[in-house]
Amino acid sequence: MKKTIIFLLLSIVNCQLSIAQVGTWHNYLAYHDVQQIQDAGNDLFVLASNALYQYHKSDQSITTYDKVNGLTDTNITHIRWCQQAKRLIAVYSNMNIDLVETNGNVTNISDVYTKAIIGDKTVNSIYTYNQYAYLACGFGIVKIDVKRAEISESYMLDRNVTDVAVSDNHLYAKIVDKKTTLAGTPVIPYGFTTINLDSLEAARYKTEIITYYIKGSLSANLIDAGQWEKSIYDESSRFVKDNSDYDKYIDLVKTLKPGGPDNNHVGFLRFTNNHLYSCGGIPGGNFIPTIPGNIQVWDGSDWTIYQNQLETTTGHSYMDLATLDADPHDATHVFAGGRTGLYEFKNGKFLKEYNYDNSELLTTAAIDAPSKDYTMVQTVKYDNNGSLWILNSGSPSTSLFEITREGQWISHDKKEFYNSSQRAYDNMVNAFFDSRGILWFCNCRFVEPAVICYQKSTDVAIAYKKFVNQDGSSIDLKDDGIYCLAEDKESNIWIGTTAGPIVIMKDQIGKSADEIVFTQVKVPRNDGTNYADYLLAGNIITSIAVDEGGRKWFATSSNGVYLISADNMTQIQHFTTDNSPLLSNNVQSVTINSATGEVFFGTENGLCSYISDATQTNEEMTSDNVWAYPNPVNPGYSGPITITGLSYNADVKILSANGALVFEGQSNGGIFVWYGSDLKGRRVASGVYMVVTATSTGEKGTVCKIAIVN
Numbered sequence: 176m177k178k179t180i181i182f183l184l185l186s187i188v189n190c191q192l193s194i195a196q197v198g199t200w201h202n203y204l205a206y207h208d209v210q211q212i213q214d215a216g217n218d219l220f221v222l223a224s225n226a227l228y229q230y231h232k233s234d235q236s237i238t239t240y241d242k243v244n245g246l247t248d249t250n251i252t253h254i255r256w257c258q259q260a261k262r263l264i265a266v267y268s269n270m271n272i273d274l275v276e277t278n279g280n281v282t283n284i285s286d287v288y289t290k291a292i293i294g295d296k297t298v299n300s301i302y303t304y305n306q307y308a309y310l311a312c313g314f315g316i317v318k319i320d321v322k323r324a325e326i327s328e329s330y331m332l333d334r335n336v337t338d339v340a341v342s343d344n345h346l347y348a349k350i351v352d353k354k355t356t357l358a359g360t361p362v363i364p365y366g367f368t369t370i371n372l373d374s375l376e377a378a379r380y381k382t383e384i385i386t387y388y389i390k391g392s393l394s395a396n397l398i399d400a401g402q403w404e405k406s407i408y409d410e411s412s413r414f415v416k417d418n419s420d421y422d423k424y425i426d427l428v429k430t431l432k433p434g435g436p437d438n439n440h441v442g443f444l445r446f447t448n449n450h451l452y453s454c455g456g457i458p459g460g461n462f463i464p465t466i467p468g469n470i471q472v473w474d475g476s477d478w479t480i481y482q483n484q485l486e487t488t489t490g491h492s493y494m495d496l497a498t499l500d501a502d503p504h505d506a507t508h509v510f511a512g513g514r515t516g517l518y519e520f521k522n523g524k525f526l527k528e529y530n531y532d533n534s535e536l537l538t539t540a541a542i543d544a545p546s547k548d549y550t551m552v553q554t555v556k557y558d559n560n561g562s563l564w565i566l567n568s569g570s571p572s573t574s575l576f577e578i579t580r581e582g583q584w585i586s587h588d589k590k591e592f593y594n595s596s597q598r599a600y601d602n603m604v605n606a607f608f609d610s611r612g613i614l615w616f617c618n619c620r621f622v623e624p625a626v627i628c629y630q631k632s633t634d635v636a637i638a639y640k641k642f643v644n645q646d647g648s649s650i651d652l653k654d655d656g657i658y659c660l661a662e663d664k665e666s667n668i669w670i671g672t673t674a675g676p677i678v679i680m681k682d683q684i685g686k687s688a689d690e691i692v693f694t695q696v697k698v699p700r701n702d703g704t705n706y707a708d709y710l711l712a713g714n715i716i717t718s719i720a721v722d723e724g725g726r727k728w729f730a731t732s733s734n735g736v737y738l739i740s741a742d743n744m745t746q747i748q749h750f751t752t753d754n755s756p757l758l759s760n761n762v763q764s765v766t767i768n769s770a771t772g773e774v775f776f777g778t779e780n781g782l783c784s785y786i787s788d789a790t791q792t793n794e795e796m797t798s799d800n801v802w803a804y805p806n807p808v809n810p811g812y813s814g815p816i817t818i819t820g821l822s823y824n825a826d827v828k829i830l831s832a833n834g835a836l837v838f839e840g841q842s843n844g845g846i847f848v849w850y851g852s853d854l855k856g857r858r859v860a861s862g863v864y865m866v867v868t869a870t871s872t873g874e875k876g877t878v879c880k881i882a883i884v885n
Contacts, residue, residue, distance in 0.1 A: 197772070197815045198785075198786060199785075200784065201783065202241035203436060203473065203784070204241055204436075205223075205224040205435045205436045205438050205439045206221070206224055206435050207438070208224045209223045210222045210223060211253070211421065212420045212424050213255060213263060216277070217231070217233055218277045219424055220256065220275070222251055222265075224438070224439050225249075225252065225268075225439065226249075226251065227239075227240040227265060240281075242758065243783075246265075247271060248273070248752075249267070249752075249759065250780050251268075252298060253265075253298055254266075254301075256303075256420075258303075259322070260321035260322040262275065263276075264303075264319065266298045266301065269288055269296070270287045270296040271287075284325065286325075292331075294333060295314055296312065296313060297312065298311065298312050299312065299337040300337065302338070302340060306320060306321055307321065308321050309339040309341075311338050311349075313336075315330045315333065315336055316329070316346075317329050330397050330400075330403075332389075334348075334350045335350060335351050336348045336349065336350060337349050341393070344393050346397065347389075347413050348388065349410070349411075350388065350389060351384060353385070387406075388408075390406050390410075391404070436453070436480070436782065437480040438467075439780060439781040440779050441454075441455065441763065441764065441782045442455050442456045443456060443777065444764040444775055444777045445500060445501075446766045446775065447500070448506035449475070449506070449770075450474050451472065451473040451775060452501060452509065453473075453777060454496040454497070454498070454499055454513075455468070455469050455495075455496060458497045458553055458605055458619065458658075465494045465514075467493070468494055468511075470499060472509075472523070481520055481523045481525075482520070485518070485528070488525065490547075492514075492515050494513065494515055495513045496518075497513045497604070498552070498554045498555050498604070500557050500563070503561060504561050504580075507521060507523075508521055510563055511555070512553065512555050512565060513552065515547060515548050515550065516528050516547060516552060517530075517536065517550075531547065532545075532547075535573055536552065536567050536570070536573070536576075537571060537573055538570075539551050540571040541569055551567065551568040551569055553568045554603060554605055556607055556608065558608055561579075561580040564577050564578075565578065566599070567599060568600060569598055569599055571598050574592035574593065575614075575629065591629075594618070594622065594623045594625075600625060601618065602619045602655075603616050603617070603627075604616065604617060604659075605617055609666070610662060610666055611630075612630070612631070613628050614628065614630075614631070615660050615668060616660070617659070617660055619655045619656070619657055623640060625640045626638075626668075627639070637688055639688050640688065641688065642672075642693050643693065645695070650672070650695065652673055658671045658715070658717050659718050660719070661721055663721045663725060664721060665725070666684075667679065669719050670693075671717060675695070675710060675712045676716050695710070696710040699744075711729060711731075711739075714734055715731055716730070717731060717762060718764045719765070722767055722769070722789040723789045723843070723844025724741060724788075724789035725844075726738055726843065727743070728774060730765045731760070731761075732762075735757055735762060736748075736762050736776060755785075756783060757776060762777070770790060770791050772786055773786055789843035789844040790819060792822050792823040792842075792845040793822055795822070796820065796868050796870070796876035798878070801868065801876070802820060802879050803816060803879055806881050806882060807882040807884055808851060810885055815850060816850065816881060817848055818847045819846050821844075821846065821868060822871070824841055824842060825868050825870055826839070826841060826868065826869045826870075827840055827841065827842060827867070828866075828867045829865070829866060830864065830866075830867055831859075831862065831865075832865070837854070837859060837864060839854075860885065861883055865879075866880070
């Protein structure tokens, strides 16, 4: 039978996609800033930008490591090679631990990460001795048996141990403590930056750093804190950092090109012109901590890093870029904005900055004097005609500008763009044009959160500042209130808030601020009661993207990413760092390559993506644009079989060679996924199966073939 099927395959003309399989993940990590190097004989391990890669000396090849190909976590802070165990100790910022072998095998030790420990879990350094590794921690010392891949002992010293060394059959520890005394009442600074009350209280005190040394015999029970004694000598000479591997190989490592972007802090993403554009700042962020300006562009094969460190050129800070967009007529022409103004680039090179002294932009009114460091442009967006629209947050007398393709600045200033302090809203973010040509944006600020829309053709603006749902209840928007906006396939406007997602249904659009009713989608519990819950209530929604199947991807500030069905009733996926290669549960931005279905997630730990089962649709389905992959389906394969190139909501039937119905369903956008089972969930037999398609209106589509070999 198998020989017959293989013969039949030779007669099947079938286009194959080069894109990744549905359900697969990819990490796009930076390996730019070299931090530590460890010599492992025929290999080098390099910690760069808190990510890990391996250089093979024999063939000069490079292997990168991430959560997709073996690592269990993100943001590595320390590495150390244990020669006796032939393993690299990699410690993460949360004190998770991986042991990495030169053949790529990874063993995880999560005991300290998962254990509730009173004290600071920060790992300050790693010291190896024989087959053991000693981790100097904020609470004491952890001893690892690297050969056995287990925690041997933990010494809970309740002290900040910064370094460890073994000498004279004793374990020595360097302790760095802080002594705090009252310093008086601090002067409260005035300015735009929000004062943290905890920080203000801390400023009343002065801190003195105290360093001393303790030791304990290796033959003693060092778990007993009483077995440790304070050294009367200056033991600093025992703790000289071993940087020999770094010094020996840094010149070589600087020549290596492991690939990836320049920076792992990804706050804003936009997919347009077949390119993924990113920058590090967060729309609506409070600028603490500040993020150096950076723009990184991925074309599907290579990264372009835009000219950065512009301070020497502009004469002021280049920080907290929170938005960008590419000219629809020229992918290399990009405008970016943030806390420190508006910037223009061409082919990755800086062209010009726009600020209060050379443009219509003004400094935020929250600052006493004009400052280029606070000329805030938190959102930019091109329209289909090639005009750039920008919002000047916090300005005392300007708000919305259109810059035409000819470079003319046109003000569309409206009173609806101003808050109760009679200045433009402080954090106007996430501007986009909907299918009706209406410009939408929101004010992400704890003072007067708002949703604003503007129709250029009628010069009418509406600001929504009161949020009442369909039940007549006020929607409680805490903290910054509103973060993002998106339009779904039915032309409804989704709003990401601190209370979860809310919706302006299409029949509400255009109504006055007093008339509008916001919808909080109710999802039935289906537990025998009539109760329902608001969709994703309690989640802070930081970004929303709608895929080609009409489904919504909701990014959250602390709970990963949700994929919700087009009818809003079903949770299809919930990705977190615990159940997926997602790099952080604080997902700051999400965007989609509709042609491939790749969904990108921007986090403070880097960029990652997931290949979804929804892609761009075709108006017409033909034998030239509809095909399946993998094809043939080889023995042992149980993953998704993807049929692509379909029309929106296409009907798909899988038929056996004699025409019997095997499976059926409806496409997500341009994709239908089949797992090689029949309608009862049983694996189908070896054979050639026909894929018959039809449009949602019943018009016949096309037929392709799938060969399955069990």
